[in-house]
Amino acid sequence: MNLTILRPGPLTVIKDAGRPGHAHQGVAPSGAVDRQAYARANALVGNPPGAAVLECTLGGLQFCLDEPAVLALTGTDAVLLVDGVSIGAGEVARVLAGVTVAVSVPKRGLRSYLAVRGGIDVAPVLGSRSTDLLAGLGPPRPVAGDILPIGASPAGAVLPTDLEVDLGPRDDWFTAAAVKTFLSATYTVTPAGNAIGLRLDGPALARSRTAELPSEGVVRGAVQVPPDGQPIVFQADHPVTGGYPVLAVLTPAAADRAAQLRPGATVRFTLAPWAD
Template sequence: MTVTILRAGPLTVLKDRGRPGHAGQGVAPSGAVDRSAYARANALVGNPPGAAALECTLGGLRVRFDEPAVAVLAGTDAVLSVGGNRAGVEEVVEIPAGAEVTVTMPRRGLRSYLAVRGGFAVAEVLGSRSTDRLVGPPRPAAGDVLPIGALPPQHGEIPPLGSTGDGPRLGDGPWEVDLGPRDDWFTASAVATFLSAEYTVSPAGDSVGLRLTGPALSRSRTAELPSEGVVRGAVQVPPDGQPIVFQADHPVTGGYPVIAVLTPAAADRAAQARPGAKVRFVVAAARLID
């Protein structure tokens, strides 16, 4: 069973749970940028956790299924169209052989996940099928033929056709963070500003990091910080004082202080933030309890 890419849209990549454990080789963990939407798409079609899906930024994807298949689209309010028939939000659909499937541009959100029952079975690179610009596998392009795998026989009950999820969970509320590990490198007023001011998502961002514009955050220390490991959701502040939120394809080390780290749920919400979005940071509620 295969899928032929007819049009890749602005940015379509393969994503799974990523390739952790290779930071010593300078390889980012990668994986789906919105992990909850990716996991939900796989669950809706009955795939085991970790199956590869297509992550479509701003839609525009058009593919042809060469054999019958079952698929779903999750993550945004983009529409999955099968042979001209529009599916409902996160509706699991049966796709006939030869049918063309398109993903529209979402009105809200940024990244949609097209999951196919069986997952996309391209060859793994360092234990993962997630696209990485340095190590591969390459971004799908027009004319590429992607194989679809088979569900393992021990997998659980297959969800029925037409089942739906709860819809996109884009999360318009504040992004919850844990302060640190380098919040002490900033003045008290800078930390207070970080937790009260509104920031705007800049167009100069991608799956590596979101650049934000707003009140500059001033340091309490002028020394250089040695490079140290960073994680998804880390909020790094370079010398201009404008925060950068690291996403799935972040580097393995950073040279500027990290004032806070987004919670996993907030990092998923950040994955859906479009340029121009207004965001705020708050300390995670659980951390406010003595």
């Protein structure tokens, strides 16, 4: 597979985890500037850690691929525009061959990370595919017309697990933007979870109310959101009552799938068919 640059935007470079261990040669580690956003982009498309991505400063990147591909964008609130259809940051996009894809200009943040399943497969320099602007090492900045090879899809690549939910009973305690984020972003299962609750890490969900909520009954699959904004999915050993607002409740089948998720797995929440 190949990715063709149609427009590079203000500054687009290739980045990976960097080239540490060469300071004695006067070479800095380089690599992705925002390491968490870089790692998250690769995880979303099922790439192994260290795969090369495109680091795009202030959007403006436009490209196409010659085969169907799986993409993800992280790092800012910029979105992918796929033939004009908007796909938000943190979402996984499946793109057909020949379709024009663009990265919008972010309103917040500076650098976006575009991962393609398989990774940008340019030749490494000193063990890294990162562009080092100061040293002039690594692949050159892509320009319009450049064709970047994409590696083979990694064996066993796993996409986020979709968990169907009904919103409520306390979705009105959250901002409209938070509800939209909840239904579009990808969350990662943390090691802190157990049979009481599945603890997730991802975009924080902001409340529209600051009042205290009296304790009320909760059920298996309830998605409770504490003050830090990180969702907790109650499992079989959940408490009888909870004092934080419940944004949504998983369907029984989704609750069963959630029970099998290991730390590091990624999930997305989608509305159950009858809730559309």
